[in-house]
Amino acid sequence: MDDEQPLLFTPLVRQPGVEIPDWLFGPAGKAGLPGGLHPTQGVNIAVGIDIIEVDRVRKVFEKHGERFLKRVFTEQEVLQCRNKPARLAGRFAAKEAISKALGTGLHGVKWREMEVVQLRSGRPTVRLHGTAMLRAQQLGLSAFDVSIADLAQLSIAIAVGLQADIAPSARQTNQQAEEES
Known part of the structure; x- marks a missing residue:
């Protein structure tokens, strides 16, 4: 067992055939890893999670009011x-x-480009705009889901982006169907 190389999975969902940037692995790059990377196959997911103190948001809202709302949230x-x-x-x-599921954090995407709105059922749904939408397309993410839990002192959310690796023949069939319609 000791002579076996560890199996490392790809830490970032990306378009098939696109190399992971070497800088992502630190100063030594991929050469510094204890084993080779296992290429992603089939369905891949990108996950992000965050927790925040409600009081922190309350204080910023009380101090900055409309300015805070307009900077971070859409009208809806x-x-x-x-x-x-x-x-x-x-x-x-x-x-x-x-933003974590997109692999950017808040560097490169704007607050209002990620919109979280409730359906009539109360379930939250994600709408991406601008750079956030482009980033999701670059990663090949075809769907996003989010879940939010609120307590008196804390709010937590998890976001999952889905990338389904479509076989080349299915991709061509989908493209042909889109061109014909």
């Missing part, structure tokens, strides 16, 4: 949150989680 999100700090904190955590 503001309407749905009804200025309730716990709801705002949940959306804030969801946006952080989405």
